[in-house]
Amino acid sequence: MEDGRVDQAARIVVIGAGQAGFSACVKLRALGHTGSITLIGDESHPPYQRPPLSKGLLLGETTEERLYFRPLSFYAEKGIELRLSSTVQAIERSARKVRLADGSEVAYDRLLLATGARPRVLPAEIGGELGGVFHVRNLVDINSMANRFREGQRVLIIGGGYIGLEAAAVSSKLGLQVTLVEASDRILQRVASPETSQFFRELHASHNVTVLEETGIRRLMGEDGHVRAAELSDGSVRPVDFVIVGIGVHPNAELARDAGIEVDNGIVVDADCRTSDPDVFAAGDCASFPWKAGRIRLESVGNAIDQGEAAAKAMLGESAGYLAKPWFWSDQFDVKLQIAGLSTGYDRVATRHGAGNAVSYWYYRGDELLAVDAMNDSRVYMAAKRLIEAGKSPPPHVIADTTVDLKSLL
Numbered sequence: 251m252e253d254g255r256v257d258q259a260a261r262i263v264v265i266g267a268g269q270a271g272f273s274a275c276v277k278l279r280a281l282g283h284t285g286s287i288t289l290i291g292d293e294s295h296p297p298y299q300r301p302p303l304s305k306g307l308l309l310g311e312t313t314e315e316r317l318y319f320r321p322l323s324f325y326a327e328k329g330i331e332l333r334l335s336s337t338v339q340a341i342e343r344s345a346r347k348v349r350l351a352d353g354s355e356v357a358y359d360r361l362l363l364a365t366g367a368r369p370r371v372l373p374a375e376i377g378g379e380l381g382g383v384f385h386v387r388n389l390v391d392i393n394s395m396a397n398r399f400r401e402g403q404r405v406l407i408i409g410g411g412y413i414g415l416e417a418a419a420v421s422s423k424l425g426l427q428v429t430l431v432e433a434s435d436r437i438l439q440r441v442a443s444p445e446t447s448q449f450f451r452e453l454h455a456s457h458n459v460t461v462l463e464e465t466g467i468r469r470l471m472g473e474d475g476h477v478r479a480a481e482l483s484d485g486s487v488r489p490v491d492f493v494i495v496g497i498g499v500h501p502n503a504e505l506a507r508d509a510g511i512e513v514d515n516g517i518v519v520d521a522d523c524r525t526s527d528p529d530v531f532a533a534g535d536c537a538s539f540p541w542k543a544g545r546i547r548l549e550s551v552g553n554a555i556d557q558g559e560a561a562a563k564a565m566l567g568e569s570a571g572y573l574a575k576p577w578f579w580s581d582q583f584d585v586k587l588q589i590a591g592l593s594t595g596y597d598r599v600a601t602r603h604g605a606g607n608a609v610s611y612w613y614y615r616g617d618e619l620l621a622v623d624a625m626n627d628s629r630v631y632m633a634a635k636r637l638i639e640a641g642k643s644p645p646p647h648v649i650a651d652t653t654v655d656l657k658s659l660l
Contacts, residue, residue, distance in 0.1 A: 257285070257359070258282065258283055258284045258285060258566070259284055259285040260283075260285045260359035260360055260565075261285055261286045261288075261357055261359045261360075262278060262283070262285060262286070262287050262288070262358065262359065262360045262361075262362070262565060263287075263288045263290065263348060263356050263357075263358035263360075263361050263362070264287070264288065264289045264290065264361075264362045264364055265290050265348065265361070265362070265363050265364065265365055265505065266290070266291065266362075266364030266365045266366055266502075266534070266536075267289050267290065267291025267293065267296070267297045267332070267334070267364075268291075268297065268300070268366050268534065268535075268554065269297070269300070269534065269551055269554035269555060269558065270364040270366070270533040270534025270535070270554040270555070270557060270558035270561075271289055271291070271362065271364035271533075271534070271558065272289070272297040272319050273554065273555045273558030273559050273562075274362055274364065274533060274558040274559065274561050274562040274565075275287050275328075275330050275562075276328070277558065277559040277562035277563070278562045278565070278566070279328050279329070279330070281562065281563065281566055281568065283566060285359075286329075286331065287328075287329065287330045287331065288330075288331045288333060288356055288358075289330055289331065289332050289333065290333045290336050290338060290348070290350070290356070291332070291333070291334050291335075291336065292335065292336060292337045293334065293335070293388060293389065293390070294334055294335045295314075295318070295389055296318050296319070296320070296321075296322055296332065296334065297318070297319045298314075298317040298318045298319060298389065299317045299319065299551075300387075300388070300551070301551060302317055303317075303386065303388070303389065303391075303392045304386045304392070304413065304416050304417055304420060305416060305420060305581055307392055307396075308392060308396060308399060308420050308424075309420055309423060309424070314389065317389075333350075333356075336350050336351070336352070337350065337351040338350055338351075338505060339351050340505070340508065340509070341361065341505055341506070341508075341509040341511075341530070343509055343510065343511075343527055343529075343530070345357075346358055346359065346361075346529065348361070358529075359529065360529055360530075360531065360565045361529060361530045361531070362531045362532070362533060362561055362562075362565065363505065363506055363517055363525070363530065363531070363532040363533075363536060363537075364532070364533050364534045364536065364554075364558060364561075365501075365502035365503070365505060365506075365517075365532075365536045366501075366502055366534055366535045366536055367499035367500060367501045367502055367535040367536060367549060368387065368499060368500055368502055369385040369386070369387050369495065369496075369497075369498075369499055369500075370495075370497045370498045370499060370500060371495065372408070372467070372495055372497075376467065376468065376469040376470060377469050377470025377471065377472060377477060378470070378495075380470055380472040380475065380476060380477040381472070381475050381476040381477065382398070382476050382477040382490075382491070382492040382493060383470065383477055383492070383493045383495060384398075384492065384493065384494050385494070385495050385496070386413055386417060386494060386496060387499075395492065395494070398491065398492045399420075399421065399424045399426065400424075400425075400426075401424065401425030401426065402425065402426070402427065403426045403427070403491045403492070404426070404427045404429075404488075404489060404490050404491045405421050405426050405427070405428055405429070405490065405491065405492055405493070405494060406429050406430075406431065406480050406488065406490040406492075406493045406494075407421070407428065407429070407430040407431070407493075407494045407496065408430075408431055408467055408493065408494070408495045408496065408497060409430075409431075409432065409495065409496035409497040409498070410430055410431075410432030410434070410436075410437030410438060410461070410463070411437075411438065411440070411441065411496055411497075412438070412441070412578075413496035414430055414432075414437075414494070414496035415430070415437065415438075415450060415454065415580070415582055416580060416581065416582055417494045417496060418430045418454060418459050418582075419454070419457070419459075419581075419582040419583050421459075421494075422454075422457045422458060422459050422583075423457075423583070428458070428459045428460065429460045429462065429488060429490075430454070430459060430460065430461050430462070431462045431465045431466065431467065431482060432461070432462070432463050432464075432465065433464070433465065433466040433467075433483070434463070434464070435463060435464055436451070436463050437450060437451060437461060437463060438450065441593070442593070442623060443593065443596070443599045443611055443613065443623070445599055445601065445611045446587075446611055446623045449609065449625060450582065450585075451463075453582065453583060453585060454582075457583055462482070465482050465483055465484060466482070467481075467482060467483070468481040468482065468483055468485075469481050470490075470493060471487075477490060477492065477493055478490065480493065499549065501515065501516040501517070501535060501536045501537075501538075501547060502535075502536050503516055503517050503536055506525065506530075506532070506536075509527075509530075510527075511525045511526050511527055511530060512525065512526040514538055514545070515538050515545075515547055516532075516535075516536055516537055516538035516547040517532040517536050517537050517538060518538050518545070519531065519532050519533075519537050519538065519539050520539075520540065521539070521540055521571040521572055522560075522564040522569045522571060522572070523539070523557060523560055523561035523564050523569070523572055524564060531561045531564060531565055532561070533554070533557040533558045533560070533561040534553070534554040534557060534558060535547070535548075535549045535553075535554065537557060539557070539572065539574070541574060546574075546592070548574060548576060550576065550577070550578050552575070552576070552577045552578070553574060553576065556572070556574070556575070557572055557574070575635075575639055576589075576590070576591055576592050576621075577589060577590050577635060584626075585607070585625055585626055586625070586628070587623060587624070587625050588623075588624045588627075588628060588631035589621065589622065589623050589624075590621060590622050590624075590631060590634050590635035590638055591613070591619075591620050591621030591622060591634075591635075591638045592620060592621055593613040593620055593623075595615050595620065596613035596614060596620050596621070597614065597615055597616065598613075598614050598646065599611050599612065599613055599614070600612040600614065600646035600647075600649045600650050601650060602630065602649050602650055602652065603652060604626070604627045604630060604652075606626065607625070607626055608624075608626040608627040608630070609625050609626075609627070610622055610623060610624040610625065610627055610630045610631070610634070611623045612634070612646065612649050614643070614646060617643055617645070618643050619634075619637060619638060619642070619643035619644070620638075621638070622634035622635075622638070629656075630656065633656035633657060633659070633660065634656075636660055637656075637659060637660065640660070642659065642660070644659045
């Protein structure tokens with residue numbers, strides 16, 4: 251069309267019924283798109299929230315149905331064809347269609363890849379395929395391990411990132427005997443400062459979680475096909491009833507790669523979420539997008555929502571470019587951690603203490619404020635987020651001074 255907008259009757263297909271895919275479909279209808287929208291998901295459940303899986307659902311504080319973004323009737327009302335339990339086998343770019351495992355095909359004018367990411371797994375040769383070894387990614391994972399969470403059960407958690415720590419917190423709350431191993435020098439090494447690591451190390455220790463840093467897994471040992479013990483890198487052997495693996499994820503980029511679309515630590519997109527094929531877009535955990543002088547891939551709910559909506563605008567020719575505003579959170583025991591910005595490349599940390607056990611760590615590179623970790627201090631988090639998004643960097647000594655009202659810095 252002459253105004254740069256895409257035909258409102260264009261056929262749009264979205265592969266991946268997670269947060270990014272769902273957000274894109276809803277945004278397309280909100281923007282007035284009248285053409286067909288097909289949302290394809292490989293799970294049997296309608297699109298649902300994932301963060302509560304490892305927390306509220308396991309703790310019995312919420313139900314499966316309450317995780318759904320919308321009831322099934324919503325998709326019919328919005329004219330979104332929801333194809334569940336459907337796996338896409340190939341993208342045929344020249345014919346503009348996707349081929350499903352059941353042999354059916356769906357034609358598209360614009361295609362969005364919101365394929366997410368999958369957990370890294372332990373190799374089979376060290377026991378990764380034994381019964382009782384679980385990952386935390388989807389409802390099937392959680393439902394398959396839920397009956398293991400019984401008081402007195404011995405759980406080994408492999409990986410000291412946020413997924414592992416959240417699983418440890420839930421396990422401890424439910425009365426399990428919890429051991430967490432982290433191969434790096436400290437938990438959260440890849441994503442947080444030593445100060446934040448120490449905060450959570452002490453928090454978990456206070457709840458009887460055994461945290462072993464600089465400790466890897468040599469092998470899991472089984473009996474009758476089920477995991478029974480773990481041999482650690484220090485040579486010790488620990489009896490276990492089940493294992494949760496949280497050692498990161500792989501972006502699901504194979505569909506794009508096999509279709510000849512550029513891939514580099516995810517599906518490569520430009521500022522408009524467009525891949526190397528102008529009719530194919532990508533968003534969410536699977537997408538590698540421009541960030542400052544390089545590229546990043548963000549694994550967060552916030553990014554999935556915002557980028558999914560940005561992709562919807564771009565598919566209709568309305569995009570002004572996606573500008574990420576990274577934010578994350580984690581709930582562990584009685585602590586709510588809120589993170590604004592990205593700390594990559596920081597060289598110093600300022601500490602600001604709040605009331606009670608509230609504390610925040612502010613990451614700087616030179617004089618530039620990059621990110622903030624705020625524990626039990628939502629007001630500080632909100633002020634920090636606004637400062638970062640506005641490009642303002644108060645000096646570290648000002649931040650550390652609790653007599654300074656952060657609002658005055660805005």
